[in-house]
Amino acid sequence: MNGYPPAHAADLTRSESSAARIDRRPDDRGLTVHHWVEQERRRSHMIVRVVSLADLTGWRFDPDSGTISHHTGRFFSIDGLDVTIPDRAVPHWSQPIIHQSEVGILGILVKRLDGSTYCLMQAKAEPGNRNGIQVSPTVQATRSNYSGVHGGKPVPYLAYFQAPGRQRVLADVRQSEQGAWFYRKRNRNVVIEVDDDVEAQDGFRWLPVAQVHRLLRFDDLVNMDARTVLSCLPLGGPELLGPVDGEQSDPFRSALARSYRPGTHARHTTGEILNWLTNVRARAEVTAAPVPLASLPDWHRTDDRISHRSGHFFDIVGVDVRAGNREVGGWQQPMLRAHGVGVSAFLVNRLDGVLHVLAHARVEPGLVDVAELAPTVQYTPDNFPYLPREAQPLFLDHVLDATPEQIRFDAVLSEEGGRFFDTRCRYLIIETDEPLGHPDYRWMTLHQFTELLRHSYYVNVQARSLLACLNSLVQP
């Protein structure tokens, strides 16, 4: 069984077939990434079972509020949130939400060698991954992980990210995660360039950065944490990914490459973008107030799970994890399991020969700062028709009616497997030639995204995944 939960056997087939499409060119150890991930899957001994939520070892339910928390008070907790966003199709609701106030580290070590850039990637098992192991950052650790709360093994390579100043820091910024499921969560996205020879330990590989980006095109292969760190690389464009072959002959890639360059003509100045976003944020009267988990009117708790009365949105479930090569041998934890695969799509357009992305200033209840730049369309089809038709995203028709020629990127990728169980999203990049516009949307270049990604609270995690996916289109 290779250590995956039996419930996933059917899905594994699909995942295997995706994996079979992986570029088989050998990496610097003569192993294709495909073989490497397969090998690691065979070696992995993680066994994940969905178990009763009521009896999770190490976790307690507050008898009054219903709050679920770890007995140490660390890791994370699950509580209720009451949300009001006036002038919405659904202006008020309440829901469970994950509180994780600790700032974890998501870090990739990079090294330049003979004109190419390599990333130290990890084949890491997470309990929520349907296929067990995915290509992950060098380091992916909560503070509770690396400060040894659970008494596990030390985190490899952590020292490179904890001693700033000893190496070149290419990126270091705290970024939000899913604002619909986390309350004000922030993780530190770090890219450190090393000069020394750093050996890849067991379970790690140095991979060319262009290859890591190519892997994004395969379903469920590069994990969310790797995607968000890749999006924060300041040289997200051709400078990092190497020269663009045949740039002149492909107008799309040519427009994409120009979009990364500073000084390229953008539809709006960065000052205008900031003015627009400040205005959206100042106008929005969002109330997101913590309330007791036990008091949520539409959510029911059984011994098995917490779920919405409609059966939509998501469940909170319990899982039991047995793992051979993790920091600790086994544990239990609650996880969020979404119903239905999400959709996150960027509409892109060549404006004056420069690729522009239609960004949405999207309000989400768990964000630290009201609204962030999000995909043009971000929603979960399965929540309709429970949700009213008016709640459907703007520009959805442009996604649903896209012709195959318009679809530049299409892959189903997993959300973070440490908190989300079998929770996935279809990431799409769709080209349009229509000059779409709306007060809550703006056309932006990739250079403008790069500028804003140096700072917290500008780009949401789904948009960051899509920006990493756009990077993957620079090379044919």
Next chain:
Amino acid sequence: MNGYPPAHAADLTRSESSAARIDRRPDDRGLTVHHWVEQERRRSHMIVRVVSLADLTGWRFDPDSGTISHHTGRFFSIDGLDVTIPDRAVPHWSQPIIHQSEVGILGILVKRLDGSTYCLMQAKAEPGNRNGIQVSPTVQATRSNYSGVHGGKPVPYLAYFQAPGRQRVLADVRQSEQGAWFYRKRNRNVVIEVDDDVEAQDGFRWLPVAQVHRLLRFDDLVNMDARTVLSCLPLGGPELLGPVDGEQSDPFRSALARSYRPGTHARHTTGEILNWLTNVRARAEVTAAPVPLASLPDWHRTDDRISHRSGHFFDIVGVDVRAGNREVGGWQQPMLRAHGVGVSAFLVNRLDGVLHVLAHARVEPGLVDVAELAPTVQYTPDNFPYLPREAQPLFLDHVLDATPEQIRFDAVLSEEGGRFFDTRCRYLIIETDEPLGHPDYRWMTLHQFTELLRHSYYVNVQARSLLACLNSLVQP
């Protein structure tokens, strides 16, 4: 009495003598600013009296929690905050704090004419100002003000700031205010450049931007809101303030002018500054939890005020305001009255001929994002010796022992007069030639501050005041 509270008569003398030092060059209407402010003071009919906190008209005390809030639920409320910051000389305390979740607008209209830039400034009375009227931004309004919650007059010039896109937006960014006294307060700092002729209404004057900056050198004349907006002007340096006379002959001003220029050699790159600040923010384990105001162990409420048992820090008092020319004729409200004059000081140093400022990454409990860049030294002397000696700020000796030649700027300026009663701070800019260093401090250029001031949560309000004061030193 010119409408100031009688209790302030003694202090007025000092303020008058400061005002008498104002540059008497006429503005474009042939009136000196000194005469204009004096004239407005004579016309003002604001009478402020400290009254019992228990009987404030329009305000209610929650019988259980003690929360003080307006009967409409708007404006602001006062609640308790429990703060833990490990590894501090004082690692835990609790205190009253002001909640004001509405984002207000602080806006200045500017106009370029014959190569000079003019700002439309207002002579505005605020109840907390010891001298009644101070030079204020064009617009200074909470959302409750301008949405007419109190049924007052419309706010002049507000339309210029509410219809973005019609004029040139030079700055538009939400910035924090006092993180020791406000819980996550943000105001929108906006600078709009107009091409039309905009007439100065009664109580307003178009003043050259260099003159507004010169006024900063006088005690209690330019209010906090004006200072913070001025600091967000993207051309804070010589470009806006005009050519620097005799730049070559004065090494200090020469180094100051160079510090504003992009591309000048800075001690650290902006990437290094961001890495450092991310690290400080990620490491800090700050807990700032709202608690009932009635439950604070060291704070006592009488009918007159809420105060700390030591008599230090601040009181919450009630005031009665009668005003002839405000949006409404009269009102009552609670205010925060600090004990003792604060000190905010920047140490500055010419490094390789470029003026650098020693910024402190300072944790404050009410900040949205853990820590912001703050003055080198920011403290209230009167709180010692109640606070332990170890709680004294680093580098304090460099401020206390500064020789007159080292002191480049020294003025006592008022904090915001709408929430703070007679609450002031001494702003100092002190030159040093010592290469001071500490992990929580970094030498930064003014260009680097300008870059970060485009974004929220980087520079605290005291540092922004000091940056406006630094602007005032460009001209002799």
